[in-house]
Amino acid sequence: MVRRPVLAAGCVPVIVALALAAVPARADRPGGVVPAPAAAPAAPAAPAAVTTVTAAAVKPPPGMLEAIEQDLNMSREEAETRLINENRLLAVAARLKEKLGVRFGGAWLRTKTAHTLVVASTSAADIPQIIVEGAQAEVVPRSLTQLIAIRKKLDATLPPDPLISGVRYVDVKRNKVTVLATAPQRVGVFVQKSGVDRTAVTVLPSVEVPLPLSAPSYELVGGAAYYVGPVNRCSVGFSVTKGAQAGFVSSGHCGRKGDVTTGFNRVVQGVFQASAFPGSDHAWITVNESWKTVPAVESGAGSTVAVSGARPAVEGASICQSGSTTDWQCGRVQQLNASVTYPQGVVSDLTRTSICAEPGDSGGPIISIDQAQGVTSGGSGDCASGGTTYFQPITEILTTYGLTLKTTGDDMPSGASRACTGYPRQVTGTLIKGQDDYQPAEPYRSAVAGLHVGCVDGPEDADFDLYLEKWTGLKWLAVAPGDGVTSDEMVSHQGTPGSYRYRITATTGSGPYVLGFTTP
Known part of the structure; x- marks a missing residue:
C-alpha cells in the first residue's frame, strides 16, 4: 500500500503559511503531497477562529458512556474525550465535504479518542482550507464520487452470491474499493472483466457471509420488538411522520407492502406502506391510534436515548444499536458506501460497522450520541464471537418515502413553548x-x-x-x-x-x- 504523507494541523497559523506553498503531487508519488520547495516562508496567515469545546458541550444519554467503555475497551475519560472530539470534528467534516464538492475524497477519524480528523481531496490546492478548518489534509487520486461509481459497477458485475463476494465497500483510507470475498481468486477474474480500473480495487479474503437479522420467533420506542405474522420478529427503527400519518422505519426484508404488524405485546400495530429489498433495505410502517410515536430509542435497563436529529457520522465515529435481541450494543463506523450480497440479492449504500448484532435486531435504530444514523440491515458473526453489522442510512429512507424524522421537541403539549407555558x-x-x-x-x-x-x-x-x-x-x-x-x-x-x-x-x-x- 502506498504511504501518503499527511499534513497535520497542530499549529494552524504556521502550517497554513507552509501549505500555501505546496505544489501538485508528482507522477512518481501517487496520492502524495510534495513538500514546498526551500524558499522564504510566506507571511503567516491570520489565525483561524477556534471554538473551544468542553466536556459540558456533549451530554451523552444515560448508559451510552458505560456501553462505549465496555464495547470499545476505553476508560471513562477516554470515552468522554472521544465523544467531545466527535461532536466537534463531525461538523468540520460536513463543512469540508460541502466546500470541496466533487474533489472530496472522504473523511475519517484517527486515534483512540478520535483526536484527529483526516479529510482527503483530489487537489493539493485544497490543503490550506482543510488545515484552517482544523483537519489533516491528504491528497488522493480518486474522489469519493469516483469510488462510489466503481463500487456500483462492481455491484452489477460480480456474481450475486454471498458465498463468493459478499461485501464491497469504499475504503477512503486506501482510496480504493475493497471487495471481501470467500473466493478471492475467482472474484479477481470478475473484477478484471468488469472494466473498472484494477488499481482502484482490492480483493481481500474474508469469512463474512451477510444474512438479514430478522428472526423466527403502547408506546412506540426504537429497538422494541414487532412481529410480522405469527413468528417473524424484527425491531422498530425510528419514529417518523408523513403528513398526518405516524409510523416508524425499519428494514425492508422484514415485510412487504400490505403486511400487518403486531407490537412487542402482540397487539395489532400497523401496516407496511412501502418496502424495498434487495437493492436497498428499508421500509416504513404506519401505526394505528393505539400506538404513540416518540423520538426515543431503548438503551437498556429501562432507559431511553432521545433523538434530536440525523447528522451523519463519518468513518471512525462511535455509534450504538438498539435491537430486540441484543438490546444495546456499541461500536465504530468502519466504512460508508458499502454493498453486500445477501442470498436474496445485493443491497447497496450501506454503512459497515463493528457493532455486533443477531437475528431479530433487523430494523433496529443506529444512533450516534443523539443523532439518528440508520436502521440495521444485516450482519456477519454474532455477539459471542464478535461480528460486523451493516445499516441503511436514515437519510436515504426519509428521502425515498418523503418522511419526517420525529425529534425532541415534537411532543411538547399544544401551546407549549420554550417559555414553559401551556403545560398541564x-x-x-x-x-x-x-x-x-x-x-x-x-x-x-x-x-x-x-x-x-x-x-x-x-x-x-x-x-x-x-x-x-x-x-x-x-x-x-x-x-x-x-x-x-x-x-x-x-x-x-x-x-x-x-x-x-x-x-x-x-x-x-x-x-x-x-x-x-x-x-x-
Whole structure:
C-alpha cells in the first residue's frame, strides 16, 4: 500500500503559511503531497477562529458512556474525550465535504479518542482550507464520487452470491474499493472483466457471509420488538411522520407492502406502506391510534436515548444499536458506501460497522450520541464471537418515502413553548447559585408507561439545568438530563411505570423559575 504523507494541523497559523506553498503531487508519488520547495516562508496567515469545546458541550444519554467503555475497551475519560472530539470534528467534516464538492475524497477519524480528523481531496490546492478548518489534509487520486461509481459497477458485475463476494465497500483510507470475498481468486477474474480500473480495487479474503437479522420467533420506542405474522420478529427503527400519518422505519426484508404488524405485546400495530429489498433495505410502517410515536430509542435497563436529529457520522465515529435481541450494543463506523450480497440479492449504500448484532435486531435504530444514523440491515458473526453489522442510512429512507424524522421537541403539549407555558402541570420556585430544588413537592407516580416532558424557564442571565429522576428502589436516578448552557431547558423521556421527580440546579446565576411538565 502506498504511504501518503499527511499534513497535520497542530499549529494552524504556521502550517497554513507552509501549505500555501505546496505544489501538485508528482507522477512518481501517487496520492502524495510534495513538500514546498526551500524558499522564504510566506507571511503567516491570520489565525483561524477556534471554538473551544468542553466536556459540558456533549451530554451523552444515560448508559451510552458505560456501553462505549465496555464495547470499545476505553476508560471513562477516554470515552468522554472521544465523544467531545466527535461532536466537534463531525461538523468540520460536513463543512469540508460541502466546500470541496466533487474533489472530496472522504473523511475519517484517527486515534483512540478520535483526536484527529483526516479529510482527503483530489487537489493539493485544497490543503490550506482543510488545515484552517482544523483537519489533516491528504491528497488522493480518486474522489469519493469516483469510488462510489466503481463500487456500483462492481455491484452489477460480480456474481450475486454471498458465498463468493459478499461485501464491497469504499475504503477512503486506501482510496480504493475493497471487495471481501470467500473466493478471492475467482472474484479477481470478475473484477478484471468488469472494466473498472484494477488499481482502484482490492480483493481481500474474508469469512463474512451477510444474512438479514430478522428472526423466527403502547408506546412506540426504537429497538422494541414487532412481529410480522405469527413468528417473524424484527425491531422498530425510528419514529417518523408523513403528513398526518405516524409510523416508524425499519428494514425492508422484514415485510412487504400490505403486511400487518403486531407490537412487542402482540397487539395489532400497523401496516407496511412501502418496502424495498434487495437493492436497498428499508421500509416504513404506519401505526394505528393505539400506538404513540416518540423520538426515543431503548438503551437498556429501562432507559431511553432521545433523538434530536440525523447528522451523519463519518468513518471512525462511535455509534450504538438498539435491537430486540441484543438490546444495546456499541461500536465504530468502519466504512460508508458499502454493498453486500445477501442470498436474496445485493443491497447497496450501506454503512459497515463493528457493532455486533443477531437475528431479530433487523430494523433496529443506529444512533450516534443523539443523532439518528440508520436502521440495521444485516450482519456477519454474532455477539459471542464478535461480528460486523451493516445499516441503511436514515437519510436515504426519509428521502425515498418523503418522511419526517420525529425529534425532541415534537411532543411538547399544544401551546407549549420554550417559555414553559401551556403545560398541564406547572410549579414555581427560586434558586441561588449552586442550589438544587426538587419538584413537585411530592414525587408523582406514573402507573403506565409513557412520555414524560419537562421544561424549566429561569432568569435570562443564569444557567439552570433540569433533570428528570426516577426512583429505583434504592436511589433517585437521572433518566433524562437537560444541562445546556442557558436558563431554559427541556427534557423528554419514554418511561416505564414508577415514581418520578424533577431536579432543578442553578449552575450559575440566581432567581425565580417556572417548571412545566406532563405525565403519561
